[in-house]
Amino acid sequence: MKKCPQCGFENQPHNQFCKQCGAKLTADENQPMTREAAKEKNSKQKRKVIYLVIAIILILILVLFGIAQATGKHSSKLSSSDTSKTEKKVSSTAKEAPRSPASTSANVASSSSERQTTVQTMPDVDTKNLTTHQVNRWVYANIMADWNKNNTNEPPLTSADQDAFIFNQSTDDQGCVEIQVQENHQSAFMKSIHAYPESTPTIGWYRINAQGYLQEGTPGSDNWNTIAQNYQEP
Structure with a gap:
């Protein structure tokens, strides 16, 4: 009741x-409550707990985000301060040891020239037992040096421009390796200097004699001049 x-x-x-x-x-x-009423009550309690957990998680996320933002701004200020100090220190050092523009330009030009034209002599290489690749590199090192010396108005040859030439090797009657060198007018370098594309002129003959010396001359004759005794690469 x-x-x-x-x-x-x-x-x-x-x-x-x-x-x-x-x-x-x-x-x-x-x-006593009915089963439906009990379920409804339990459901409401569960929803309240879920809402509470979600609210707590959101609050934690906002707090962590705020901390991260504050830490980032602080780090940025420190980094900016350190960079400014470093720049001031470098600037001060530069003032203590000034270098003239002319001197700087000369050094850069010298470094660039060395990268393009330097020929490395390798006396420890046995020139009597060279591979085909080594023979071509040795010949090209001398061609590159001569070109850069005698063609100052043209682009310089570099160690990467070996494909500007064709190397044909053969063996003469004395067992010496002869190398015929032709210009490759289809190469990028020859195109850059506007070489005639339909020709491949021979620019020289080279050989490695019995002593392992690199010579330049005329095939089929005794007119050979030694141009290098030690192995070289560009």
Whole structure:
């Protein structure tokens, strides 16, 4: 029975309002809850817990984001300060040891020239037992040096421009290796100097004699001049 809180009248359990005074009846707390009511109550409690967990997670994310932002700004300020100090130190050092523009330009030009034209002598290489590749490199080293010396108005040859020439090797009657050198007018270097594309002129003959010396001359004759005794590469 439901007892009216206003007048004390005993009402049926299913009544929502008091039959005596019409007051709204409240649920009897001592009366056991129905299964549906219990499920609803549990569901509401679970939702409250979920909402609370989500709220806590969002708050933590915002706090961590704020900390990260503050730390980043602080690091940026420190980095900027260190960079400024380094620049000032470099500037101060430059003032203590000034270099004239002319001297700097000369050094850069000298370094560039050395990279392009330097020929490396390698006396430890046995010139009597060279590979085909080594023979061609030795010949090209001398061609490159002569070109850069005698063609100052043309682009310089570099160690990477060996394909500007064709090397044909053969063996003469004395067992010496002869090398015919032709210009490769299809190469990028020869195209850059506008060489006639339909020709491959011979620019010289070289050989390695029995002593392992590199010579330049005329095939089929004794007119050979030694131009290098030690192996060289560009």
